[in-house]
Amino acid sequence: MxxxxxxxxxxxxxxxxxxxxxxxxxxxxxxxxxxxxxxxxxxxPPAGMSTVTVEGVEVHIKGFKFIPADVKVPAGAKVTVINEDSAPHTLTATEAYAFDTGTIEAGASGTFTAPTKPGSYPFFCSVHPEMKGTLVVS
Ligand SMILES: [Cu+2]
The missing domain is CATH 1.20.5 (Single alpha-helices involved in coiled-coils or other helix-helix interfaces)
Structure with missing residues (x-):
């Protein structure tokens, strides 16, 4: 033993x-x-990589709507969300809060980073859940 x-x-x-x-x-x-x-x-950037620049993308919020509602972005893009309303809003991934701007006060802007995996990601405003859109990552 x-x-x-x-x-x-x-x-x-x-x-x-x-x-x-x-x-x-x-x-x-x-x-x-x-x-x-x-x-x-x-x-x-190495030769051939210069065209793969991840450009900044803007989403506006006006009249309790995301403009555009279907946001097409390259993988990993930095997205700026501009709140042009007099109410606070968020842009939040519906699934698992994979991305989220947090609360954007009236007249302010917020940012989030798009997922790196291509696909369609529905999002909404966590303050006004009836506000919806889709982030399309390619
Ligand atoms: Cu809202």
Whole structure:
């Protein structure tokens, strides 16, 4: 019995050592990646990438409506939501609140980042749930 307990302890110790080595390797890899990205010029995109610029997209809220109601954006786009009403609004993803501007006061603007996964994402205003729209990520 005692022998079995000892060998169990020993094998656990070996496993821990293996895990430590794996973490060390991951850290070394991260360090290499870090050096590579800082040595590349950050302001000049690689050839062929310059057309994939993620442009800012604007959504307006006026008369308790999202304009446009169907918002087409590239993946990961930064979206600015401008509230032109005299009431506070939000632009909030219906599913799991995947994106949300938070409360945008009258006359103010808010932002959110579009999901990176292409698809259709319904959204609404959490203050006025009857206000609806769809974010189409491509
Ligand atoms: Cu609203």
């Amino acid at each position: 005692r022998g079995a307990a000892m060998s169990l302890t020993r094998s656990r110790r070996i496993r821990n050592r293996t895990r430590g080595a794996a973490v060390g390797a991951a850290c070394a890899l991260l360090a290499i990646v870090g050096v590579t990205s800082t040595s590349a010029a950050p302001l000049t």
